[in-house]
Amino acid sequence: MIKSPSACNLKDCFLCQHVVAHWLPGIKANKTNIQFRKGEIIFNEGDQVKGIYFVYSGIVKVHKHWDEKKELIFRFAKAGDMFGYRGLGNEKIYPVSTTAIDQVTVCYIDLAFFDVTLQANQSLTYRLMQFYANELQDAEKRMRNLVHMEVMGRVAETLLLLRANFGLSAEGYINIMLSRQDIASHAGTTYETLFRIMRAFIKDKLIQVKGKKIFILRESALKKLSSP
Amino acid sequence: MIKSPSACNLKDCFLCQHVVAHWLPGIKANKTNIQFRKGEIIFNEGDQVKGIYFVYSGIVKVHKHWDEKKELIFRFAKAGDMFGYRGLGNEKIYPVSTTAIDQVTVCYIDLAFFDVTLQANQSLTYRLMQFYANELQDAEKRMRNLVHMEVMGRVAETLLLLRANFGLSAEGYINIMLSRQDIASHAGTTYETLFRIMRAFIKDKLIQVKGKKIFILRESALKKLSSP
C-alpha cells in the first residue's frame, strides 16, 4: 500500500460525476491516490470506517467472511466504481472486507470531507440514495436466489453477471480473470462444486475455457438455468 | 383494501420524524390512510411503483417469490416502519411483494409528493440514504448467513430478531404471532425442517411454545448457534 503518484482525471467516478462542477477542485485537494499490490487487503471487516474509495484501475473484491476459510463475495469493483460506502450507516465499522484482485489504484476520500460534500451537493446525496436502493434490490434478489435457486443456476448467473459487468476481450472472452475459488465464492458454493458445474457447462457446450479465460457460447441456455 | 377513516398522528413514522416541522401539514394533505384485511396483498413484485407506505397498525410481510410455492421473507414491518422504499431505485417496479399478516392500516404517500418532499428536506434524503446503508449491511450479512450458516443457526437468528423487533408480551412471549411457514420462509428453509428444529429447541429447553406464541428460555444458547 503506497501513495500513488498518478492523479486521477476527476471525471469518471461516481463522486466526480454527480458533484456540482465547482466542487471538483475541492475533491482534487482532498483526495489521495493509493496503490495496492495483488492480494493486498484494502480494509477488513470490523475496521473503523475512515473514508470512502473509488477504483481508478484494477479490480477490487468486496467480500464477507464466515470463518477463516469460508467467504461470500458480493461484487467485483472496477474502474469508476465506489466501495467502502457500506460503512456510511449508523455504525462506523466496515461490515465487509475488500481485497485487491490485481494491482489496484484507488482514490480515497476521508469521511469528514465526504460528509461535507454530501451537505453541499444535495443531488449527490439523492443519487447515492438511489444507488443504494438499487444495490438493495440486487442484494435481495441474490438472497432469494441463494435460498431457492440451485447451485448450477447461481453459477450461470455469476458468469452472466461477470460478462455484463466486465464485457468481452478482443477475442470474445469475459474480460476478467478470476480464480475458480473466487468464482465459487461469488456463486455461493465450494471450489469443487464449481469445478464440476463448469466441467458440465463445457461438456454441454454452454461455455468454453482457456485457462482463466471464459467464453460464453450459449447465453440463452445460461439465462434459462438461472430462472425459476 | 378500503380507505380508512382513522387519521394517523403524523408523529411516529420515519417520514414525519425526519421532515422539517412546517412540512407536516403538506403530508397531512397528501397522505391517504388505507386498510387491508388479513392476508390481503398490498402490492406485488412486478407492479408499477406508485408510492411509498408507512405502517400505522398491524404487521406487513415483505417477501419475494421464486415460483408459486417458494418465497423468502425479508422482514416484518410494524407500526412506524416504512415499506415500498425498495421501489425508489432506477426502475420504478416493485422488486418485492408485501402482504398484510393481520388487519393492517397504512399511510400511503404518492411518489410525486414524496419526491418533492425529498427535494425540500435534504436531511430526510440524508437519513434515507443512511437507512438504506444499514439495510444493505443487514441484507449482506443475511446473504452470507444463507450461504454459510446452517439452518439451525438461521432459525435461532430469526427467533432472536423477532424478539428484538417486536419485544415481549406481558407473559414474556415474543410479541408477534406468525405461522410456522412464515417463520420458515424468513429463516430460508422449509416448513418441515423448521418444525424439526423447533422441536429440538423445545426438547433442549432453548424455547417454550404455546400455540403460535414463542418464549425464549436461553437466549445465549440461540446466540451461540447463530455465530461461526
Place this chain on the structure above:
DNA sequence: GCAAAAGTATGATTTAAATCATATTTTGGT
C-alpha cells in the same frame, strides 16, 4: 354450524451439494 381450506405434526426417502482425500500443474518470490 359445517365443509373446505389452511395450518400443524411427523416419519420415510431422496438428493444436491459439501467434505474428504489426493494428484498434478502453475505461479511467484529470492
Place this chain on the structure above:
DNA sequence: ACCAAAATATGATTTAAATCATACTTTTGC
C-alpha cells in the same frame, strides 16, 4: 532457475436438508 505455495483437477464418501407421504387439528367463509 528453483522451491514452496497456490491453484487446478477429480474421484469417493458423507451429510444436511429438501421432498414425499399422510394424518390430525384449527380456522374461516358461506
